[in-house]
Amino acid sequence: MITKNKRLMMQFAILIVVGSLLSVFGFNCSPSKMYSLGSSSNESSSVSKSEDLPYALLNADQALSSMLNVTGQSVSSTAVRNEFNIRNSAFAVNSYLSSINAPMLLSATSLAGEVCNSLVTTERAAGATRAFFMGVNFATGPSTITQGSYDAVLNKFSQKVWARSLLDNEAKLFADYRTDYLATLTSAEQGQTAKTSAFYMSVCSAFLSSFDALIF
Amino acid sequence: MKKNKSQEIPSWAKTGHSKPVTRRELLAHGIIPFAGTLFAPQMMQLLLSSTASAQSAAKCATSASSFAPFIHLNLSGGAAMSSNFVPMNSSGAPLASYNKMGLGNNQLPIEREFGGGTFAGTENGALLSKMLEGIRSIADADTVSRTSFIGVCVRSRDDSSENASNIFGLVVKAGLNGSHLPNLGTRSSSTGVNDMPAVLLPPTPLVVRSFRDITNSLGYSAAIGTQLNEAQKVKLANLVSGLSQQQSRKLASFAAGEQLQKLVECAGIKNKALVEEGTGAVNPVLNATVGTIWQINNNSNQGSNDYVFGSMVYNALQGFAGATGLEMGGYDYHDNSRNTGNTRDRNAGVTIGRILQTAKTLQKPVFLYVTSDGAVNSPESDSRTAPWTSDRGSAGASYIFMYTPTSRPAVSANQIGHFTDAQVADDKFPIGNDPSRAAQAVFANYLQFNKRIGDFSRVVGRNALDASVLSQVIKVA
Numbered sequence: 001m002i003t004k005n006k007r008l009m010m011q012f013a014i015l016i017v018v019g020s021l022l023s024v025f026g027f028n029c030s031p032s033k034m035y036s037l038g039s040s041s042n043e044s045s046s047v048s049k050s051e052d053l054p055y056a057l058l059n060a061d062q063a064l065s066s067m068l069n070v071t072g073q074s075v076s077s078t079a080v081r082n083e084f085n086i087r088n089s090a091f092a093v094n095s096y097l098s099s100i101n102a103p104m105l106l107s108a109t110s111l112a113g114e115v116c117n118s119l120v121t122t123e124r125a126a127g128a129t130r131a132f133f134m135g136v137n138f139a140t141g142p143s144t145i146t147q148g149s150y151d152a153v154l155n156k157f158s159q160k161v162w163a164r165s166l167l168d169n170e171a172k173l174f175a176d177y178r179t180d181y182l183a184t185l186t187s188a189e190q191g192q193t194a195k196t197s198a199f200y201m202s203v204c205s206a207f208l209s210s211f212d213a214l215i216f
Numbered sequence: 217m218k219k220n221k222s223q224e225i226p227s228w229a230k231t232g233h234s235k236p237v238t239r240r241e242l243l244a245h246g247i248i249p250f251a252g253t254l255f256a257p258q259m260m261q262l263l264l265s266s267t268a269s270a271q272s273a274a275k276c277a278t279s280a281s282s283f284a285p286f287i288h289l290n291l292s293g294g295a296a297m298s299s300n301f302v303p304m305n306s307s308g309a310p311l312a313s314y315n316k317m318g319l320g321n322n323q324l325p326i327e328r329e330f331g332g333g334t335f336a337g338t339e340n341g342a343l344l345s346k347m348l349e350g351i352r353s354i355a356d357a358d359t360v361s362r363t364s365f366i367g368v369c370v371r372s373r374d375d376s377s378e379n380a381s382n383i384f385g386l387v388v389k390a391g392l393n394g395s396h397l398p399n400l401g402t403r404s405s406s407t408g409v410n411d412m413p414a415v416l417l418p419p420t421p422l423v424v425r426s427f428r429d430i431t432n433s434l435g436y437s438a439a440i441g442t443q444l445n446e447a448q449k450v451k452l453a454n455l456v457s458g459l460s461q462q463q464s465r466k467l468a469s470f471a472a473g474e475q476l477q478k479l480v481e482c483a484g485i486k487n488k489a490l491v492e493e494g495t496g497a498v499n500p501v502l503n504a505t506v507g508t509i510w511q512i513n514n515n516s517n518q519g520s521n522d523y524v525f526g527s528m529v530y531n532a533l534q535g536f537a538g539a540t541g542l543e544m545g546g547y548d549y550h551d552n553s554r555n556t557g558n559t560r561d562r563n564a565g566v567t568i569g570r571i572l573q574t575a576k577t578l579q580k581p582v583f584l585y586v587t588s589d590g591a592v593n594s595p596e597s598d599s600r601t602a603p604w605t606s607d608r609g610s611a612g613a614s615y616i617f618m619y620t621p622t623s624r625p626a627v628s629a630n631q632i633g634h635f636t637d638a639q640v641a642d643d644k645f646p647i648g649n650d651p652s653r654a655a656q657a658v659f660a661n662y663l664q665f666n667k668r669i670g671d672f673s674r675v676v677g678r679n680a681l682d683a684s685v686l687s688q689v690i691k692v693a
Contacts, residue, residue, distance in 0.1 A: 053470065083438040089423035090433050093404050097467070097476050099420035101398040102486035103433030109456050109487075110432070113440035169462050177455045184447040198443035202452050205440060211460035211480055 055215045057099055060084070060091035062216075063108060067115040067208045070161045072131055073122075076115075083114040097215065108209040116204035120197050132156050133200060141191035142182060142199050150178060153200065157207040174203065283392040283666050284581040285532045287571055288382065288541045290409035291564055293548030294374050294590030296557055296604065297613040300347040300565075301367040302326055302334045303635040312637040317611060318554070318594035318602045319344065330617070333365030333630045339600055346558045350565020351572070354509065359576040364625045366616040366661065366691050369633035369641040370654035374590030374607035375548055380652035381587045381614065382407040383659045384539040385416025389675045390663060396490060396498065397433060397537040398422050400528050409541040411587065414655035415676055421541065426519035427527045431495040446491075453491045457484025500530035505577045509570050529571050533580040542567070550592045550604035557592065557604045572619050579621045583662050586615040587651075610640040612651075616658060618665055618692070625665060626693035632657055633689075646685040656681050657689035664692040 058066060064084050068076055076084070090107035092099035123130045124138045134156075135149035154174050158166040166174075181199055182190065189195050207213060291297070299317045302324065304310060310322050325337030329348060336344035343349045352360070372379045384399055384407055401408010401421035408421035422433055435441070436449055444452060464480035467473035500523075501507040501514055510526030517523060525542055532540035544564060549556045568584065575582040593608035618625045632654075633645040643649035647657050656676060663669045669690065673680050681689070 055467070079438065086428060086432055086437070089404065089425060089429050092420040093406060094420070096417075098479060100476075100479055100483050101419060101422075102483045102490060103398060103422050104420070105456065105460065105483050106433060106436070106453070106487050106490065109452065110436045110438060110440055113436065113443075114438040117439035117443070167462070170459060173455055173458045173462075177451060180451040180454075181448060184445060184451065194443070198448075201439055202444060202448070206452065206455045206459060209456055211463040 053097065055097060056095035057092050057097050058214050058216060059093065059095065060088035063091060063214060064088075064111065064115075066213065066216075067112055070208070070213075071115060071119045071204070073115065073118060077118050080111075080114045080118060083111050087111045105209065105214075108214055109205050112205040112208035113201060115208060116201045119204060120201045124197065132160070132204070136196070136200060138196055139193055140196065141189070141193060142185065142196045143190035145178070145196065145199070150174075153203065157204060161207045162210075162212045174206075177203070177206070281392045281394075281535060281538075283387070283390065283668075284583050284662075285535065285575075286384075286387050286392055286539045286662065287529060287532050287582060287584050288384070288409060288539065289564070289567060289571070289584065289586045290411060290541060290543045291547040291560075291586065291588040292410040292543050292545045293588070294592060294607055294609065295547040295549075295564065295588040296561060296592045297586070297588055297615065298367075298369070298591055298611050298635070298641075300336060300345040300561055301365075301613060301615060302336055302345075303367060303369050303613060303641070304334065304631060305636065306634045306642065308629075308631075308634075311635055311639060314639065315596045315598060315602075316593060316608070316639045318592070318597075318600070318604060320598045320600040320602070324600065330360065330363050330365035331624050331627065331630070333367065336600075344600055346561035347565035347568070350562040350567075351569040352565075353562075354566055354569025355572045356576075359572050359619065362576070362621065362624050363572055363617055363619045364627050364692075365630055366618075366627060367631045368614045368616065368647075368654055368658060369631065369635055369645070370612055370614060370647055370651055371610050371641045371643060371649050372588070372590055372612040372651045374609040376589050377405070377410045378412055379587070379589050380412045380414045381655045382409065382411045382413045382418070382541070383415075383585070383655045383662070384408070384418035384421070384541065385413050386656075386659045386675055387539045387662065388418055389416060390659075390666075390668065390671055392538055394531070394537040395535055396493075397430065397531055399538040399540065400424050400430075400532065401541040402524065402528075402543045403541075407541060409543040410589065411651075414652040414659075415679055418539070421539075422537075424524055424528055427499070427523050428518055430498055430527055430531065434490045434493070434495045434498065436491065449491050450488060453484075453488040457481075457488055460484050497534075498527070498531050498536055500526045503530070503577065506530055506574055509573050509577065525567065525570070526574075529574050530578075533575055533578050533582060535580075547588055548607075550606050552603050552605055554601050554603050568617065572617065575619045576621065581620040581665075582618070583665055584615075584617040584619075585658055585662075586617070588612070588614070610643075611635070612641060614654065614658070616661060627691045628693055629691045632691060645688075646681070647689060653681060653685075657685075660686055660690050661692045664690050 087107040087110055090103045092104060123133045133153055135152050137144060154166055158164065185195060299319055313322050314324050315321060319336055325339055327335045327337035327348060329335055335348045398419055399408060399421040401423055403409055404423050406417060407413055424430060461481045461484055464477045467477045500510065501512055507513050510522045512523045512526050528540050528542060531537040546560050549560050571584055590607050590609035591611040592604040593606045594602035595605055633648045634642050636642050641648045647654040660672055663672055
């Protein structure tokens with residue numbers, strides 16, 4: 001009995017030691033988060049260079065790769081590369097969320113627009129093999145967009161881009177956008193097929209340039 | 217802790233989702249919860265006093281800041297800063313000799329400008345300070361009469377991007393922000409020029425390689441630009457803003473999450489405003505006089521250096537942009553001649569003159585900070601035009617120019633720190649051997665220029681210069 005108790009106590013002690021080591025070396029005691037950037041030994045300045053959050057910001061190359069990957073495009077078109085070339089300077093050079101600013105988000109949306117334009121062009125011609133716009137009739141104007149086909153597109157993008165289901169408040173924003181978009185069209189434009197393509201291109205752009213798509 | 221983005225997760229396929237490869241996806245699958253729950257709050261606490269708070273000052277600015285425009289001109293390579301501005305010793309007298317600094321013996325003629333600034337003067341009918349010559353070629357007498365100058369004696373590392381002389385983070389945290397644009401820079405670095413941040417990491421600057429980079433940042437192009445009308449673009453900006461606001465709410469569970477969430481929210485709100493407003497206001501050639509100063513017009517190449525610098529300076533002075541960094545290359549010019557150095561120095565002077573003259577044209581104040589990485593050395597010679605033969609960062613210096621439309625800003629002295637008779641910046645002076653501390657001194661003068669010196673400790677934080685040092689380095693009255 002005594003031997004058994006000793007063994008149990010030994011096992012318990014080992015567990016505590018292993019747990020402590022894991023806690024210390026694995027999680028809580030990271031390397032110093034403040035380090036000197038001084039150019040000489042006596043420089044005392046320090047700059048916080050760490051943002052060890054569970055989220056980090058994509059840089060320009062990563063953002064473009066992500067946009068292409070989630071939309072199933074293996075190569076970027078000339079138009080996409082051109083847009084990337086004029087937009088990449090607006091992206092962060094580091095991965096800190098605190099680097100987010102208005103021109104960066106705007107550039108992300110603009111770049112996403114060109115990626116989505118390629119996607120819409122491809123899918124429009126793909127017919128039954130479409131990956132994103134299965135129920136969409138690109139041969140009619142936006143006035144004929146059905147709720148069902150719109151919801152299907154939104155759900156598909158949500159899964160592909162955000163790897164989760166669309167939340168209710170996000171669905172509300174997209175519903176409002178559809179209403180707003182239609183309201184900006186003349187009656188003639190509501191029957192134009194190009195406006196349907198433009199609408200879905202912009203919806204796709206919103207997915208690819210939202211906060212959740214620009215972090216990892 | 218190393219970020220692990222390549223863990224194989226055997227259970228992902230069972231969830232119906234795509235393969236989790238990112239940290240976010242791994243978190244969503246509960247694979248790396250400990251890093252998030254145990255680690256992040258501590259780091260966010262650090263961020264509270266640094267990066268995030270540097271930006272939090274910006275809030276959702278939709279109008280120009282009350283702080284004076286701040287422009288940083290970086291002469292990359294190690295310019296002869298202390299051979300254009302002539303540093304004095306601790307008594308305010310000339311050094312025993314300037315013969316390692318390419319200026320000969322101590323009978324050096326001194327030209328006083330900007331209310332007492334000491335510059336290498338005239339010999340044989342030619343001004344020795346080519347920077348001053350360049351400034352005078354552009355800035356008129358009235359502009360010069362409303363400008364003050366302070367030379368900062370500080371050693372820096374030669375030919376290095378690691379001199380922590382940049383104060384954009386401090387300036388932003390103090391409250392300078394652009395109404396339309398973030399900080400601007402000309403290099404893809406954390407500061408936008410060839411240096412490193414002092415004390416605080418600044419927000420990411422918009423890198424401007426062409427005026428088009430500025431206009432692009434204020435609107436959509438390509439497919440969205442052509443396929444959506446203006447109203448639709450605004451609606452799209454609104455949608456992206458709304459999505460990002462909602463999605464960033466997850467940050468609220470962290471210590472500084474509210475600040476970061478606010479940042480995302482502001483970026484979205486500002487986006488909508490930018491798209492609505494368009495790009496009309498930011499073009500420098502809209503002001504003909506500014507166009508003349510920078511020698512640009514509607515037909516000019518928007519990627520030219522003149523157009524890039526002109527547009528950056530114009531937007532900084534108008535309050536459209538935040539802190540603005542301009543980098544000029546080619547200042548590692550010790551090629552055993554004086555000609556290359558003189559040409560480059562004059563070019564720097566022309567740029568300084570253009571900045572000051574643009575401020576006068578727009579009737580805006582400006583605080584201009586000029587830095588370099590290291591300095592140059594001449595053979596010991598009595599010649600005042602001796603060639604530059606090697607690097608000599610121990611003789612480094614930086615400059616402050618301050619212009620106000622009403623009158624010359626008052627200063628108590630035109631020099632911070634001093635040189636020794638060894639013809640080097642005195643490393644015993646509190647800021648003489650440390651670009652980062654010298655940068656703090658410059659920041660203190662910027663705050664004083666804005667009558668906000670009381671904010672110094674709050675903004676700089678725990679590494680702040682103490683009161684006794686501040687009393688030695690603040691020269692703005």
